[in-house]
Amino acid sequence: MDNSIFKSLTLGVTFKKRKLDKDPVKAKIEVFKEDSDPEIVDSSTSIKKKRKKLSEEYLRCKNLEETNKLCKKHHINVKGCVEKVKPVESFQELFDRFPLNLQLVDNIKNFKYETPTPVQMQVLPLFLEGKSLKVVAPTGSGKTLAFVAPLIQNLLDDRKLASDESNQIESIILVPTRELASQILSVTTRLCYETGIRAHIITSTNDDHMKNFHKKKTNILISTPLKLVHFIKSNAMKLNQVKWIIIDEVDKLFEESNHGFKEDLDQILAACSNEKRKFALFSATTNKEMTPFVHENLKEFATVNISPNIPTSSVEQELKYVGMESAKLLAVREIFREGVSPPVLIFVQSKDRAKQLFSELMFDGLNIDIIHSDRSQKEREEVYKKFREGRIWVLICTELMSRGIDFRDVMMVVNFDLPTSVYSYIHRVGRCGRGNKTGKAITFYTNDDKKGILRDIAKLVEKSGSHVEGFLLQLKKSTKKERLALLKKAPKRKNISNKIVVNKRKSKTWKKNLKKKINEDDD
Numbered sequence: 327m328d329n330s331i332f333k334s335l336t337l338g339v340t341f342k343k344r345k346l347d348k349d350p351v352k353a354k355i356e357v358f359k360e361d362s363d364p365e366i367v368d369s370s371t372s373i374k375k376k377r378k379k380l381s382e383e384y385l386r387c388k389n390l391e392e393t394n395k396l397c398k399k400h401h402i403n404v405k406g407c408v409e410k411v412k413p414v415e416s417f418q419e420l421f422d423r424f425p426l427n428l429q430l431v432d433n434i435k436n437f438k439y440e441t442p443t444p445v446q447m448q449v450l451p452l453f454l455e456g457k458s459l460k461v462v463a464p465t466g467s468g469k470t471l472a473f474v475a476p477l478i479q480n481l482l483d484d485r486k487l488a489s490d491e492s493n494q495i496e497s498i499i500l501v502p503t504r505e506l507a508s509q510i511l512s513v514t515t516r517l518c519y520e521t522g523i524r525a526h527i528i529t530s531t532n533d534d535h536m537k538n539f540h541k542k543k544t545n546i547l548i549s550t551p552l553k554l555v556h557f558i559k560s561n562a563m564k565l566n567q568v569k570w571i572i573i574d575e576v577d578k579l580f581e582e583s584n585h586g587f588k589e590d591l592d593q594i595l596a597a598c599s600n601e602k603r604k605f606a607l608f609s610a611t612t613n614k615e616m617t618p619f620v621h622e623n624l625k626e627f628a629t630v631n632i633s634p635n636i637p638t639s640s641v642e643q644e645l646k647y648v649g650m651e652s653a654k655l656l657a658v659r660e661i662f663r664e665g666v667s668p669p670v671l672i673f674v675q676s677k678d679r680a681k682q683l684f685s686e687l688m689f690d691g692l693n694i695d696i697i698h699s700d701r702s703q704k705e706r707e708e709v710y711k712k713f714r715e716g717r718i719w720v721l722i723c724t725e726l727m728s729r730g731i732d733f734r735d736v737m738m739v740v741n742f743d744l745p746t747s748v749y750s751y752i753h754r755v756g757r758c759g760r761g762n763k764t765g766k767a768i769t770f771y772t773n774d775d776k777k778g779i780l781r782d783i784a785k786l787v788e789k790s791g792s793h794v795e796g797f798l799l800q801l802k803k804s805t806k807k808e809r810l811a812l813l814k815k816a817p818k819r820k821n822i823s824n825k826i827v828v829n830k831r832k833s834k835t836w837k838k839n840l841k842k843k844i845n846e847d848d849d
């Protein structure tokens with residue numbers, strides 16, 4: 327604050343000796359409190375102007391103090407902001423602070439959420455201020471609403487300037503799977519209701535679908551990267567008016583194993599040529615692979631971190647030793663024998679293992695089904711719908727269902743096979759304990775798993791507040807080479823089968839020895 331203002335305003339005022347508050351914000355507030363003493367009578371208009379400036383400065387600092395308190399309370403860490411934006415503590419505060427479209431306000435209210443989650447508290451106001459964002463927040467913490475609601479408002483605000491009913495694609499939302507695209511479309515459609523903003527998804531890339539796409543009024547386009555590249559190549563609609571590029575589960579798209587995503591992304595960015603375009607990136611985990619993209623494309627962006635890269639604390643996690651592969655079937659049956667509260671998701675590391683496990687458990691009288699990439703999109707959507715509606719209680723799935731998929735009421739996740747990365751572990755476990763619910767996750771591990779990332783996962787389990795056996799934390803930490811190898815190729819595991827797989831060669835010697843033993847006994 328400029329000293330001359332301070333001197334003129336404090337003319338003749340004597341300050342009691344006091345120790346300066348360590349916190350500069352508090353110290354400023356103390357000073358403002360003293361000099362706003364009504365006894366100081368200002369005589370000239372210039373002092374009035376200075377006083378106004380001072381009180382604005384006071385409010386700013388007051389705001390800053392409240393902002394710091396809220397961020398500390400909700401473990402919200404914001405970087406890259408010139409000016410911190412105070413989180414909203416309630417949806418009503420959001421509606422009071424920002425002149426939102428009244429229909430959008432109603433659409434948000436119709437979700438009947440009592441209070442905003444921490445990520446919504448901070449991202450809603452930041453996004454509404456038009457900032458590019460990189461957001462890392464726990465699984466199931468409501469990131470979808472945090473980006474869709476302000477996106478709609480921002481497009482409507484631009485609309486007021488353009489004052490026309492635009493049939494331009496003004497925003498794209500990129501996601502790693504079709505299922506997640508459909509899920510985000512349903513949330514977006516509810517929030518867009520009667521606002522004049524339309525959202526659509528690219529479901530297929532056949533020529534007819536592409537040719538007729540322009541007939542649908544689309545302002546928000548939701549798609550996987552591959553389908554969007556087809557869409558661009560078919561010239562279905564122009565993307566040069568795109569103002570917002572949103573990427574959900576962003577680290578998944580940049581993962582080493584996601585071959586070709588970077589090339590797809592280059593084509594997408596070339597098509598979204600609006601130089602005023604902004605980005606908003608979301609995930610529960612972040613990795614180094616996305617850093618070059620972030621620094622190259624996000625200008626003056628804010629980073630919001632809320633408990634990044636650890637499993638959500640709303641899930642009680644257990645690491646269960648099962649000895650060897652063949653014991654897993656018994657262990658999973660044991661879980662059901664002891665009783666579970668459905669719905670339950672069981673993750674395995676490949677579609678073949680999913681089929682093997684399904685063929686074993688389908689005769690156990692469980693209300694069970696299976697989902698994997700060999701099933702047609704129609705079958706997958708059918709299973710997905712039945713599981714959501716509670717007509718299936720146990721669903722065997724692969725990594726396909728590990729990211730973003732919101733089964734709001736899943737009570738339990740069983741990792742039948744140890745995940746091949748800590749990120750996969752965080753997202754699988756995060757399929758339960760969503761919204762303000764709690765959940766339970768049980769992860770099997772065998773003697774062979776000790777050589778992999780078991781210790782890294784154990785560390786995460788401990789960090790997120792669940793109990794871990796001490797010896798697991800003593801295991802050797804995985805090397806970068808081991809982690810990359812696991813990402814490239816899941817460990818070989820024996821087939822899942824109840825039948826005792828007789829080893830032909832061994833059984834011959836076993837029979838011969840048995841015969842010899844019987845003859846010896848007879849003699």
Ligand SMILES: Nc1ncnc2c1ncn2[C@@H]1O[C@H](COP(=O)(O)OP(=O)(O)OP(=O)(O)O)[C@@H](O)[C@H]1O
Nearest residue numbers: 439441442443465466467468469470730732734761
């Ligand atoms: N403020 C809120 N209060 C209660 N529930 C909420 C709130 N916001 C969202 N939810 C619910 O929480 C669940 C998870 O929301 P969402 O899928 O957006 O989480 P996410 O952070 O995107 O999760 P993931 O990281 O797994 O993608 C949804 O069922 C949603 O309806």
